[in-house]
Amino acid sequence: MTKARLTRLGLGVASAVLALLAAFAITSLVLIAAGDPVGEVWGQLLSWPEQRNWANIINNATVLFLSGLAVAVSFRMNLFNIGVDGQYRVAAFTAAVVAGEAWLPGYLNTALAILCAMAVGAIWAGIAGVLRATRGVSEVISTIMLNAIATSLVAYLLRKAAVREEGSNALGTKEIPEGSRIGGLPFGDFEIYGFIIMAAAFGFAFWFVLNRTRFGFDLRATGQSTTAAVASGVSVKKMTVAAMMISGAIAGLVGLPILFGDAYTYGSTFQSGLGFAGIAIALLGRNNPIGIALGALLFAYLDEQSNPLQILVGVSPDIVAITQGVIVLTVVISYELVRRYGVRLEQREVARALATPSTDQPEEVSA
Amino acid sequence: MSTPATPVAETAPATAEIAVRLRGIGKRFPGVIANDDINIDVRRGTIHAIVGENGAGKSTLMKILYGVQPPDSGTIEINGAEVSLHSPADAIKSGVGMVFQHFMLADNLTVLENVVLGAERLHGIGAKARAEVLRISDAYNLGIEPDRLVEALGVGARQRVEILKVLYRGARIVILDEPTAVLVPQEVDELFGNLRELKAEGLSVIFISHKLDEVLSVADEITVIRRGTTVKTVEPQGVSARQLAELMVGSELPSPSTEASTVTDEVLLSVSGLSLPSDEGRPLLDDVSFQIHRGEILGIAGVEGNGQAELVESIMGMRAASSGRIELAGADLSHLSTRERREGGIGYIPEDRHRHGLLLESPLWENRILGHQSRPPSVNHGLIDKRAARKDTARIIEAYDVRTPGPDVLARALSGGNQQKLIVGREMSGEPVLLIAAHPTRGVDVGAQAAIWRHIKDARRNGLAVLLISADLDELIGLSDRIEVILRGRFVGTFDPEDVTPERLGSAMTGAGEDK
Numbered sequence: 001m002t003k004a005r006l007t008r009l010g011l012g013v014a015s016a017v018l019a020l021l022a023a024f025a026i027t028s029l030v031l032i033a034a035g036d037p038v039g040e041v042w043g044q045l046l047s048w049p050e051q052r053n054w055a056n057i058i059n060n061a062t063v064l065f066l067s068g069l070a071v072a073v074s075f076r077m078n079l080f081n082i083g084v085d086g087q088y089r090v091a092a093f094t095a096a097v098v099a100g101e102a103w104l105p106g107y108l109n110t111a112l113a114i115l116c117a118m119a120v121g122a123i124w125a126g127i128a129g130v131l132r133a134t135r136g137v138s139e140v141i142s143t144i145m146l147n148a149i150a151t152s153l154v155a156y157l158l159r160k161a162a163v164r165e166e167g168s169n170a171l172g173t174k175e176i177p178e179g180s181r182i183g184g185l186p187f188g189d190f191e192i193y194g195f196i197i198m199a200a201a202f203g204f205a206f207w208f209v210l211n212r213t214r215f216g217f218d219l220r221a222t223g224q225s226t227t228a229a230v231a232s233g234v235s236v237k238k239m240t241v242a243a244m245m246i247s248g249a250i251a252g253l254v255g256l257p258i259l260f261g262d263a264y265t266y267g268s269t270f271q272s273g274l275g276f277a278g279i280a281i282a283l284l285g286r287n288n289p290i291g292i293a294l295g296a297l298l299f300a301y302l303d304e305q306s307n308p309l310q311i312l313v314g315v316s317p318d319i320v321a322i323t324q325g326v327i328v329l330t331v332v333i334s335y336e337l338v339r340r341y342g343v344r345l346e347q348r349e350v351a352r353a354l355a356t357p358s359t360d361q362p363e364e365v366s367a
Numbered sequence: 368m369s370t371p372a373t374p375v376a377e378t379a380p381a382t383a384e385i386a387v388r389l390r391g392i393g394k395r396f397p398g399v400i401a402n403d404d405i406n407i408d409v410r411r412g413t414i415h416a417i418v419g420e421n422g423a424g425k426s427t428l429m430k431i432l433y434g435v436q437p438p439d440s441g442t443i444e445i446n447g448a449e450v451s452l453h454s455p456a457d458a459i460k461s462g463v464g465m466v467f468q469h470f471m472l473a474d475n476l477t478v479l480e481n482v483v484l485g486a487e488r489l490h491g492i493g494a495k496a497r498a499e500v501l502r503i504s505d506a507y508n509l510g511i512e513p514d515r516l517v518e519a520l521g522v523g524a525r526q527r528v529e530i531l532k533v534l535y536r537g538a539r540i541v542i543l544d545e546p547t548a549v550l551v552p553q554e555v556d557e558l559f560g561n562l563r564e565l566k567a568e569g570l571s572v573i574f575i576s577h578k579l580d581e582v583l584s585v586a587d588e589i590t591v592i593r594r595g596t597t598v599k600t601v602e603p604q605g606v607s608a609r610q611l612a613e614l615m616v617g618s619e620l621p622s623p624s625t626e627a628s629t630v631t632d633e634v635l636l637s638v639s640g641l642s643l644p645s646d647e648g649r650p651l652l653d654d655v656s657f658q659i660h661r662g663e664i665l666g667i668a669g670v671e672g673n674g675q676a677e678l679v680e681s682i683m684g685m686r687a688a689s690s691g692r693i694e695l696a697g698a699d700l701s702h703l704s705t706r707e708r709r710e711g712g713i714g715y716i717p718e719d720r721h722r723h724g725l726l727l728e729s730p731l732w733e734n735r736i737l738g739h740q741s742r743p744p745s746v747n748h749g750l751i752d753k754r755a756a757r758k759d760t761a762r763i764i765e766a767y768d769v770r771t772p773g774p775d776v777l778a779r780a781l782s783g784g785n786q787q788k789l790i791v792g793r794e795m796s797g798e799p800v801l802l803i804a805a806h807p808t809r810g811v812d813v814g815a816q817a818a819i820w821r822h823i824k825d826a827r828r829n830g831l832a833v834l835l836i837s838a839d840l841d842e843l844i845g846l847s848d849r850i851e852v853i854l855r856g857r858f859v860g861t862f863d864p865e866d867v868t869p870e871r872l873g874s875a876m877t878g879a880g881e882d883k
Binding site: 212214215216217221225227228232234235343346350353 | 683685704705706707708709715717719722723724725726727728729733736737738740741746749750751753771772775776777779780781
């Protein structure tokens with residue numbers, strides 16, 4: 001690794017730490033303003049979790065990781081896929097129905113359900129991609145609207161596909177047969193989702209495709225500069241649709257660890273809001289799989305640790321939602337500050353490294 | 368540079384005569400000293416030219432004088448009083464006005480509206496303002512028609528509106544940043560007439576340029592800036608263009624002149640009936656046909672905005688709506704994508720390297736891949752070969768003298784000239800048969816300029832066909848084997864660079880003598 005790359009890595013870590021410290025400080029100010037015991041809240045949040053809690057954290061982080069990856073694909077293209085929330089719900093519902101019907105035996109059934117989920121997620125996001133590529137509709141607007149449509153559509157279809165559980169008002173799809181469920185991995189006395197292995201594989205595939213393939217290069221080039229990408233021979237329209245569809249396909253996986261490892265059915269109580277957390281985590285993780293994994297762990301950790309706040313300290317666990325929200329803001333600010341610092345550092349470095357003075361000056365950095 | 372600037376005249380002029388006095392101005396940007404110990408005296412009622420190569424620090428200096436950027440050191444005196452300018456508003460208050468190279472006019476407003484915009488408090492927006500505009504126009508012979516829409520005006524007239532805007536706001540010191548860059552020779556003469564009127568009325572004009580003949584003909588005093596510092600102040604009577612140029616460059620001058628012709632009769636690029644409609648009706652390109660032979664440089668001359676960019680982008684396949692036939696070495700490119708055309712052997716040095724040529728936030732080796740995503744050595748079977756890409760980037764850095772610590776540096780960190788050399792090196796990779804060079808030396812320093820000229824000549828000698836677009840007529844005449852003039856999307860004349868003058872090209876570029 002050369003010095004330039006080491007410096008860049010160091011700056012990346014520094015900016016994340018800076019953002020977290022700032023977010024913690026702001027949260028403390030909120031606590032002080034509300035008259036809550038700052039020390040006790042942090043004491044609880046930063047206490048070392050029990051093994052049982054660690055299992056929950058890892059499970060939750062697996063789900064958030066997939067959500068973060070999905071958003072990161074679009075971010076790399078400079079697209080803003082806000083629709084991960086709708087995409088994973090439509091996809092998880094589809095997977096639940098397919099797996100519940102059990103047309104194929106055992107794990108073939110699982111594989112088919114996963115493929116269907118990815119396909120549906122891709123198509124759902126692809127709608128926004130096609131609208132953007134052909135009509136110039138902002139993907140921010142269209143994915144938000146598609147979220148609303150997804151919610152209603154799933155609610156509507158659930159009524160048709162659902163079987164009423166005995167003695168309950170909750171609606172759900174048919175239970176996935178035991179042979180098609182994904183078993184847990186042992187974690188001390190507890191189990192974590194077996195899906196974590198697939199999540200890790202997708203994380204690696206994400207890195208490989210983006211950094212080592214021509215397709216990934218085209219995608220990143222388009223994200224950095226549409227004009228330069230066009231001049232280099234990239235078809236931006238195709239890339240827009242492709243990036244949105246890949247983002248949607250990964251979004252289709254978000255609900256599956258829960259579906260195949262825990263719930264076994266898609267019901268009206270299926271966990272929602274996972275897509276929005278993914279936006280924050282992708283930002284925090286700088287669209288890099290390892291960064292996203294760390295961000296997902298952090299968010300899952302904060303969620304888990306905040307649960308007993310009400311009982312132990314008498315403070316609403318929502319304080320953690322404030323922290324998570326503030327992190328998004330501080331991350332954006334701190335990354336920009338560190339980026340500018342890095343550019344300046346590098347220009348100075350370049351100027352110093354060049355023995356022969358040049359009359360030419362670096363062109364100014366446009367903010 | 369430690370040579371202090373020689374004072375304006377041998378006998379130190381009385382302070383009252385000095386409109387602007389700059390002493391010890393310094394300005395640093397990260398990694399570069401843009402200005403260092405600048406000393407200039409501008410006398411009242413004179414035209415003071417500031418000359419220097421691109422990147423010598425002229426524009427930075429003018430931004431400091433106009434309050435856009437604060438200096439890190441030094442003092443500014445205006446009419447004998449020291450001032451500190453924190454914004455253009457401060458500068459205007461002190462009587463300093465600036466006409467930028469890129470006009471800042473609203474096309475859909477009239478001349479009068481443009482002039483009063485933002486200065487409504489001076490004379491209102493009604494009859495009083497109109498009277499004032501006409502008074503200024505008459506006083507300095509600007510020939511302004513207040514009720515015409517700006518979009519209907521030519522470049523020269525727009526520039527006069529910009530000058531009037533500055534005068535309307537009460538400027539007594541007018542800065543013009545490269546005012547002649549956008550003008551053809553005839554318009555330049557008119558502009559100089561206007562400037563002499565300003566001078567006669569006791570205003571001071573600061574005139575920034577790197578065109579020495581113009582400077583010598585219009586300026587009363589000339590200050591040369593090199594590498595961010597004032598080298599010398601001279602009077603035009605005592606100096607030749609060549610001496611001035613040597614002061615600017617600090618060494619022997621390079622020249623773009625071509626060697627013996629290498630033109631063959633083998634056609635490499637053949638364009639026929641190329642047209643590009645526009646939304647407004649008048650086509651951007653209208654039935655353009657031409658051929659370039661192996662070993663030939665075809666230069667395209669034209670006032671900017673007459674279809675040069677559209678021509679290049681149509682050949683590159685970046686304009687979907689274009690029609691006509693484009694053949695490269697016998698193969699029909701007309702229906703191929705940009706990538707397939709590049710694979711077919713087109714190298715492309717784009718007009719705007721930041722927008723079209725580079726990924727500024729990516730390292731140099733990734734920029735090496737840009738435009739070559741489908742070709743070895745950097746990419747094999749859809750996979751990026753990072754090691755090969757870095758190695759080939761190192762080759763380009765070496766062969767094209769790109770000044771950088773290594774291939775891992777971000778493109779943004781390089782100077783403009785080095786960015787451009789990297790692009791030239793990249794586009795010459797992969798054995799192109801056609802090189803399209805749009806304004807290849809715009810905004811680069813002399814050293815890089817000479818190198819880029821040499822590379823273009825090498826390309827020609829190695830049997831490439833070269834399409835050269837440039838606003839620099841000397842560059843065009845010096846490099847080209849043949850020059851076509853483009854006007855309103857059509858080719859209107861062919862010239863032999865051996866016996867053409869910039870003036871004749873200028874006439875053709877504006878359509879002078881053309882039947883309407």
